[in-house]
Amino acid sequence: MSLLSVRDLVTEFQSPSGTARAVDGFSFDVQPGEIFGIVGESGCGKSAVCRSILRLFGGAPARVAGGRILLEGAGDLAAMNEHGLSQIRGRDVAFIFQDPLTALNPTMRIGKQISEVIRRHRKASRAEAREAALQLLRDVHVTSPERRLESYPHELSGGLRQRVVIAMALALRPRLIIADEPTTALDVTVQDQILRLLKERRDSLGTSIILITHDLGVVSQICDRMAVMYAGRMVEIGGVREVLDAPSHPYTRALLAALPGNVSRDSELVPINGAPPSLIDPPPGCRFSARCAFARPQCTTGPAPALRSRSGAAEDHLDACILSEVSDVAA
Template sequence: MESILTVKDLAISFNTYAGEVKAIRGVNFELYKGETLAIVGESGSGKSVTTKSIMRLLPKSNSEMKPESQILFDGKDLTKQTDKQMEKIRGKDISMIFQDPMTSLNPTMKIGKQIAEPLLKHQNLSKAQAKARALELLKLVGIPNPEVRINQYPHQFSGGQRQRIVIAVALACNPKVLIADEPTTALDVTIQAQILDLMKDLQKKIDTSIIFITHDLGVVASVADRVAVMYGGRIVEVGTVDEIFYNPKHPYTWGLISSMPSLETDVDELFVIPGSPPDLLNPPKGDAFAARNRFAMAIDFEEEPPMFKVSETHYAATWLLHPDAPYVEPPEAVKKNQEKFNNAQSKGGVY
């Protein structure tokens, strides 16, 4: 497959009053043309920081990208681009959909102008051409009566409609890469399913590649081609969606899958991963997940595991994959949830 975006040795820290927070610690991944890559993990694992660094949206006042970091896109290293050069890329070649549409849209500006803005900046269209394209985009994302609603303000739309408008803004210039940062978290299940179907349909129409950030594995089962699991500022497992759900190898991935509830889950059966994510002011020695891993071995507390190859598309950073490690069966809850993921895939991500 043809790679459209390559992230190499990405390392980012934040300077705080308490000290240096090592938020991203050597992240590597590829995004292929036309695919959807889901990045999953608990809050604080580094998902949003990773993708905001691609857009170069991290605050300069307290964030630092280490010199070995590379973000390769369209023959350029984005880490070396100036602010003016990035302005030509953002919104045109790489766009982003944020979690809360009300913080993404300007409440004082009509939505037609907000959709037309990237068209005027990047496509050199006239105002009349930009308005016509904005109408097309409103129809494309399913906003009824677009001729009337193009002159309305964000507060005059429902939450699901506002998210559709944000998607229209992001897709205005047919970007090569679309980053979706938990775009359905604030929506109810019915609207969530509609937005996911819309994104899958639009992806086929404009042939874009998507990075989808979420903590909802039911959504991942519906939309993703490949999955990268993040923990403690690193990617600990990556593979196709079937490999991650039906043949997971990292104990953290086992925990995420086991902890997903459904309507059939009994309260007494609800699984939780013990402990808390690591303190990245002082990252632990060895495997960052070792303290929460009931299968941890002595080496987990001493040495960070490399990425072991499971298949051509599946890699996991766990010492359990070392040839000398004892064989450990995935927890029973992982096997139980695999049937539910089958249902999620068939029901558009409703888990």
């Protein structure tokens, strides 16, 4: 059974110019112990998908407008009230943001912040919580952890801060960690260390991870399965090796073709020509059609193409392109 099943998720943002459907019918499953990657250009709705799961919109004018978010043993998070969700956050599902500073209180020592996370959800004396905080810093390989407990966030480097945020995310042993571009703000060597930490946790405790990134190298390095998102919709999903080695949707192919050489350690997405459509009033048909080198007239009319598997491809490798054969879209 899946740990998380997201079905037909719709997430909307209100803006002066109208309602933007940042996520417009998005479905995926995460299995226990799986690392699931979501990639796509900036603004395509990756963060909106993640934030919808715990309804963490940070005060933005957003709402989950449709769909179900089924967490094993907890029911539908989309239908849960704020009190119920507050019990899930941190304990069952933890969130790691791109910028560690937004997750840390600048006026509170690191030790106290980690202890508070622990004490919010379980009975522990101050001394016990402090001992647990110390162990968590050791788990994320912070050197001189005793000294770090007394530090304030601004006294730490970006990499150390993100380790502290990860320590806080690990504190309650959640079943699922959602990491939204956790390494984007960090330099490459620190990026590797942070990714290794997440993988260690999966390997040792079977924690599931949803990893949002715009770096295909990161996906290739640590994810098991991945989804490619375009303008609020999923265009391709499958095992990482299948999708990266035999991409079938023209958008995924364009992303990969734009990369210099093979997908390697540092393969950030390179912009491809053109711009994605408006999410306030999206065009009919395939949303990528205006930028697609293979578009036919039928691509620009009718409903958005559904995900489907192709003959010869792995059963769980799906894409949303109406062109009948992968060879039709071969460059």
